[in-house]
Amino acid sequence: MLVDEEALPDHACVLKPCRVTEYPHSYDAKELGFEPGDDWPELADGSKIGGWLPWWRSGPTTFSCPDCGTDSVLVLSLHTQESSDGCSCEIDETVVGWQFGQDGALNILLCPHDVEHRPPPWID
Numbered sequence: 015m016l017v018d019e020e021a022l023p024d025h026a027c028v029l030k031p032c033r034v035t036e037y038p039h040s041y042d043a044k045e046l047g048f049e050p051g052d053d054w055p056e057l058a059d060g061s062k063i064g065g066w067l068p069w070w071r072s073g074p075t076t077f078s079c080p081d082c083g084t085d086s087v088l089v090l091s092l093h094t095q096e097s098s099d100g101c102s103c104e105i106d107e108t109v110v111g112w113q114f115g116q117d118g119a120l121n122i123l124l125c126p127h128d129v130e131h132r133p134p135p136w137i138d
Contacts, residue, residue, distance in 0.1 A: 036065045060096040061119075064088060068119055077134045079125035086123035086134055093119045 038046060067088045077086045094117045096110070114120045125131035 036062075038066050039069055041069060042066060061093045062091050065091070067091070067121060067123075068093075077123050079127070079131050080134060081131040082125060082127060084125055084127050087126050088121055089124050090122040091119050092122075 037043070038048070043049075065088060068091060078084065079086050092112065092114065094112065094114050122133060124133050
């Protein structure tokens, strides 16, 4: 398999987890019965495990499992940019070096009923 050398990071990368309280995006909050006001907290920014699906360019939507139709859940979200907004943890000065769309995120979703079902990947 041929690989474009420019597409590979030139250094080892380590994600440094930081626990934050994340609230649903205001679009999702309305469907969950919440009434977000002007002071509604923003979605946690940066790569994360689990949590709410970030909407950057596409707007809210659901992703059904292609095998059974159940709404898929976010397992991992890798972002082009990392941010320390709302987080007291340190952010590494050396950027990861990957790019998803135009400063977007690669979102990995799984079926909550059967992890062997085909996952619908989403870059937004």
